[in-house]
């Protein structure tokens with residue numbers, strides 16, 4: 450599967466940071482993790498910290514999948530508004546999901562602080578109404594979130610214009626948000642894992658796996674055998690290939706980054722900006738003062754077709770973004786696209802699927818806030834392996850498909 454088109458920024462900026470050895474011998478471990486993107490790396494870290502013996506493998510270079518294409522806005526806000534989640538699953542579960550995402554940002558911050566140069570920065574998050582007729586929907590959403598203790602302000606049209614330079618009917622300003630370099634984060638986490646005794650192998654594909662008594666046995670493309678008590682499929686959007694049941698739809702998402710900009714970026718200096726239209730436009734700054742923006746998602750699932758769209762989509766994104774921020778020169782320096790999968794309700798899946806039994810745990814952090822989900826997923830799966838309960842293990846499991 451070709452996960453990316455064009456020139457994703459993080460790999461250009463950081464280069465090929467760490468080459469890990471290909472697996473060349475049989476291995477026994479507590480947890481085998483398939484996929485060394487941000488999801489696999491966070492899960493590996495959580496498992497290793499819990500004293501488990503971890504082996505993580507990737508068929509590509511580390512962080513070379515969707516993680517290298519990610520724009521890495523870290524948001525507690527789910528693509529599905531809290532009021533819509535409430536309609537689907539009830540208020541308690543909607544609140545549970547939103548609160549867990551808010552808490553996850555703080556956990557990612559603590560983790561980032563313990564690593565070097567991952568460009569982590571706390572940010573506010575501004576969600577503005579794309580159309581005047583979204584006004585009441587946003588006002589209701591703000592009210593509901595405040596009722597449940599989430600710190601969010603509803604901004605008037607005047608405040609948005611005078612304080613943020615944005616022309617929109619209303620907006621929700623949240624204190625909780627962040628940004629980071631996801632490529633660096635993965636490399637730093639896996640270096641740390643190796644120092645702690647974990648095994649990291651790139652250019653090592655898992656070709657097959659099957660349950661055995663008390664565990665799973667997997668085979669690599671190089672003919673090595675890995676015996677593990679648990680196998681975690683953190684294979685990103687390629688996870689779906691291992692499930693007969695369709696649980697998500699593949700789409701493409703487009704992004705670009707500008708050159709470095711001298712001086713202030715206005716609201717973008719300390720705020721992530723996104724909107725209520727679907728697909729939505731979203732913008733953030735980078736550590737070296739560029740503007741990174743994305744959106745224009747479509748349902749293209751064929752890499753060559755997506756390749757041909759990158760330039761045109763970047764032009765559309767630029768036109769929309771410059772309308773919002775006419776004072777900034779938002780010409781693209783590097784543009785790219787990536788496969789992106791969405792679930793019907795915007796929630797991820799973490800846990801076992803009946804097709805593969807209880808020892809194969811899927812980690813499908815699907816959604817616009819996939820990285821926030823990966824942090825939560827690392828805790829859910831660690832709890833599963835430890836035989837402990839987790840408040841979200843049911844809502845974020847495949848069992849939810851039977852509830853709708």
Ligand SMILES: Cc1cc2nc3c(=O)[nH]c(=O)nc-3n(C[C@H](O)[C@H](O)[C@H](O)COP(=O)(O)OP(=O)(O)OC[C@H]3O[C@@H](n4cnc5c(N)ncnc54)[C@H](O)[C@@H]3O)c2cc1C
Pocket residue numbers: 452483484485486487488489506507508509510511512513514515516517518519520521522523524653654655656683684685686687702703704743786787788789812814815816817818819820821
């Ligand atoms: C353009 C774009 C913008 C995005 N913006 C944001 C954002 O702003 N905020 C946010 O939170 N999320 C965002 N996302 C989503 C986020 O990037 C993803 O949730 C995240 O990168 C997924 O990470 P992952 O580790 O699950 O997948 P990946 O990074 O794809 O890692 C999976 C790995 O599994 C490996 N693999 C697959 N099969 C095998 C096998 N059989 N054997 C060995 N290895 C295997 C692959 O090589 C790959 O490296 C964005 C995504 C895209 C495409």
